[in-house]
Amino acid sequence: IHALWWALDAGLVLNGADRQELKRANEVLLTARVALHITTRRAGDVLRLEDQDAVARMIGFDDADKLMAEIAAAGRSVAWIADEAWARLDPPANANEPSRxxxxxxxxxxxxxxxxETANPATDPTLVLRVATAAARLNARIDRESLNRLGEETPVWPDPWPAGASDDFVALMLEGQRAIPVLESLxxxxxITKVLPEWAPNRSxxxxxxxxxxxxxxxxxxTVANAAGLAATVSRPDLLMFGAWFHDIGKGYPGDHTEVGVKMFASIGPRMGLSADDVATVQALIEHHLLLADTATRRDLSDDATITFVATTLKSSLTLELLRALTESDSKATGVSAWSDWKAGLVAELTERVHHVLGGGNVHDVTWKLFPDAEVLEMMAEGRFASCTTENSIIVVSPDRxxxxxxVAGVMALHGLDVLGAEAHSDEMGMAASEFRVQPPATHAIEWGRVIESVERALRNELALEARLVERARDYGPSRAKTxxxxxxxxxxxxxxxxSNSTLLEVRAPDKIGLLHxxxxxxxxxxxDIRHARVQTLTNEVVDxxxxxxxxGGKLTGPVHRAEVxxxxLFAVSK
Known part of the structure; x- marks a missing residue:
């Protein structure tokens, strides 16, 4: 904002609307900054997650969501006005080329x-998408006069959409990352709300x-931009684009966002001109957009019940193919911790197995285990303690006790290693194997020799593990980001x-040192007896x-025993 004020003093010209919006945004940000200083009693310009509720109350918002939406909208306005201004001061390289x-x-x-002057947005509502697609394809801006004309003259789109409009929408989305700044301008x-009125509650x-x-x-x-990069991997890129755009459309509305989104698309899809089958496919993508990621990271992929469940839920190979691409696109758009090589491998493995079943194959043909692999099975067959490590993982084999x-989980915590995922397996010969994937420290390599020594001592009951974990929790406290x-x-x-042969036991709890232990x-x-385990850490929460x-040797079916477990x-995770 200050840079824009300085540029104005130096001769930059902003129209009246931009000046007013800049002043409004400045007031929003300045008010929040003052409230932050008062509530925290310290200088600083970073509105941390844990301070947002108090700042919202001081300003007079009902809740912090409304405050943060105002701040996000203000930031977007400032960024967009600044981008427009700097673009005028630094024209594109092809500015001197003849018009075409x-x-x-x-x-x-x-x-x-x-x-x-021949263009008429009032009588050609889809013109806005064709202009936007051209801008994205050329990595160019829509000039301000034209953008203002589109905003003032484009009518709210009719129901149903004009012929070919959904194709124009798909064409814009398929421009991928280049489409994002154009969408921001629109x-x-x-x-965008003239095209899709349902968009409004999701803005900022x-x-x-x-x-x-x-x-x-x-x-x-x-998510749309990421999905555009995967369009060549699916047979219906148009449906993938719709799934990417609409999968979280319900988040702007009360209720479960998935259920809301499915219901909303029942009216949006026909308005766009989609067939009943295509509407149902996109609804399935919305309804199940978390299915592959959750199943791959929390279920045993070698259990036929897991594969059968996903196949029965999705019903078609087309939906599975689209959902795999949407899962990757959505995860990568979520945050750095939401997608990894490990997760990608599990999702790919699950997809391959379910595809086999949906294609008419026998589920028992695809229920081989990912862990332990042949090398680990050989280690288990030797009947003694063994271990192997990589940069960010360790496998431990030992007699099953x-x-x-x-x-082993406790030793990971004792050495300050955040467990991102874990697998466990025990066989009928009395041996156990476990694999732990951990977050490597930012400043140094993991000293696996010391870790393995501690594991051996713990398994021999020569390490005061409980006492040491309590001391570490007291000295270091929570390690996860607050929300x-x-x-x-x-x-x-x-x-x-x-x-088919075990009870699935899922525990969700706030993360803390030694929780998995x-x-x-x-x-x-x-x-x-733990036959298999999956561990997933989601910032400040774990799902084990x-x-x-x-x-x-059977399932845990007794209601009294279940209640005690x-x-x-619940007592263990609250300690």
């Missing part, structure tokens, strides 16, 4: 897309947690349908999934 016609009524003039002139809507990088609208645009998995919205209360869920130790103390059997686990 791009389409009827549309030209490239001085390196910018321009509407000539949104600054309220043009914050996602107040450390997991999401963007506001809802920007997240959806980034109650609490083995929990002890403005507190994690949900701890919960325990049992599922006997997720596996506490959970696994409690499971062992309650007489349960265990496939367990009772002491008799739940009680013990």
């Amino acid at each position: 016609r791009l389409a009827p009524g549309v030209e490239l003039v001085r390196g910018e897309v321009h509407l000539d 949104d600054q002139r309220d043009l 809507k914050p996602q107040r947690n450390a997991y999401h990088r963007y506001t809802v609208d920007r997240h959806l645009w980034q 109650p609490g083995t998995f929990s002890k 403005a919205i507190p994690p949900a209360p701890p919960s325990v869920r049992f599922d006997d349908t997720a596996s 506490n959970i696994a130790k409690t499971i062992a103390d309650m007489g349960l 999934t265990f496939y367990v059997r009772s002491a008799t 739940e009680r013990a686990l």
Whole structure:
């Protein structure tokens, strides 16, 4: 803002509307800054997640979501006005090239897309998308006069859309990353809501947690851009684009955003001219946009019940193909911790197995285990302690004793290693294997020799693990980023349908030092055998999934025992 004021003093020209918007945005940001200083009693310009509620109350907002939406909108306005201003001061390299016609009524003039006098947005509502697509394709701006004309003259789109309009929409989305600045310009002139009125509540809507990088609208645009890069991998790129744009459209409305989005698209799809089958496919993408990621990271992919569940849910290979691409696009648009090589591999493996079943194959043909692999099975066959490491993972093989998995997990915490994922397996010969993927320290390599030494001592009961973990938690405290919205209360869920021979036990709880150790130790103390485990850390919350059997080798079906296990686990995660 200050840079723009200085540029104005130096001769930059801003129109009256931009000046007014800049003043309004400045007032929003300045008010929040003053309230931040008063509530925190310290100087600073960073409105942290944990301070947002107090600042919102001081300013007079009902909740911090409204405050952060105002701040996000103000920031967007400032950024856009600044980009427009700097572009005028530094014209594009092709500004001196002769004008050329791009389409009827549309030209490239001085390196910018321009509407000539023959263009009539009032009678040609889809002109806005054709202009936007041309700008994105050429990586050019829409000149300000033309953008203002589009904003003032373009009518609200009719129901149904004009013929070919959905194709124009897809063409813009397929421009990928180049489309994002153009979409921002359209949104600054309220043009997207003329095309899709349902868009309005998602504009600048914050996602107040450390997991999401963007506001809802920007997240959806980034998902679309990512999906455009995967368009060649699917047979229906148009449906992938629609799934990317609409998968979180319900977040701007009350209720479960997935259910709301599915219901909304029941009217949006026909308005766009989609067939009933295509509407149903996009609705399936919206409804199940988290299915592959959640299943791949929390379920045992070697269990036929897992593969059958996903195949039965999705029903078609087309939906599966589109959902795989949407899963990657959505995850990458969420944040740095939402997608990794490990997660990508699991999703690809799950997709391949489900595709086999949907193609008519036998589920038992695709239920081989990812862990342990042949090398680990050889280590287990030797019947003694063994380990191997990579830069960010460790595999431990040892005789299977109650609490083995929990002890290894405890050693990871003791050495300050954040567990991002874990696998566990035990065989009928009395051996156990576990693999832990951890976050390497930013400043140095992991000293695996010291870690392995501690693991061996813990398994020999020669390490005061409980006492040391308490001391570490006291000295170092929480290691995860805070969120403005507190994690949900701890919960325990049992599922006997997720596996043919084990009970799925899912524990959700706020993350803290030694949490996985506490959970696994409690499971062992309650007489349960962990046959398989999946661990997922989501910033400040963990979702740990265990496939367990009772002491008799069967599922955990007794209601009294279940109730006691739940009680013990809730106590363990609250300590």
